[in-house]
Amino acid sequence: MSYPRQRITLVTLGVDDLKRAKAFYKGLGWVPAEEVDGMACFQLHGQALMLFGRAELAKDQGREGAVLGTGAVTLCQNFDSREDVDTAYAEALAAGAQPLKAPEAVFWGGYSGYFTDPDGHVWELAHNPFWPLSEDGSLTLPEAP
The missing domain is CATH 3.10.180.10 (2,3-Dihydroxybiphenyl 1,2-Dioxygenase, domain 1)
Known part of the structure; x- marks a missing residue:
């Protein structure tokens, strides 16, 4: 296959x-x-x-x-709304995440915030109004022109 x-x-x-x-x-x-x-x-x-x-x-x-770091990588979860981002961010902090940037409107027209897990891995939580999620939460990027 x-x-x-x-x-x-x-x-x-x-x-x-x-x-x-x-x-x-x-x-x-x-x-x-x-x-x-x-x-x-x-x-x-x-x-x-x-x-x-x-x-x-x-x-x-x-x-x-070798001493492994976290590298220049960001893991991201996209959400359907700004409110969902805010809820997920609060849940991450309650679970022990370290805040980097509280969710806010961002230059590209969306809404996002960042935290690190206890080992320093960076996560972004975002709402991108240009990339709607399917009902199951999966992301399919729009086709390039």
């Missing part, structure tokens, strides 16, 4: 404390799907998020002893 090349099936985040990281994501209301040998997986819509100890992740990447 041939699959589309433009897809992500798994996002792995290196964490310092698996128990703490798992508790944070559970605090967001996420349900763990599997936990095996120092890794915890959460089933997402059409993909999965894995939490993996940083040292073990470096070793798995063939970079044993």
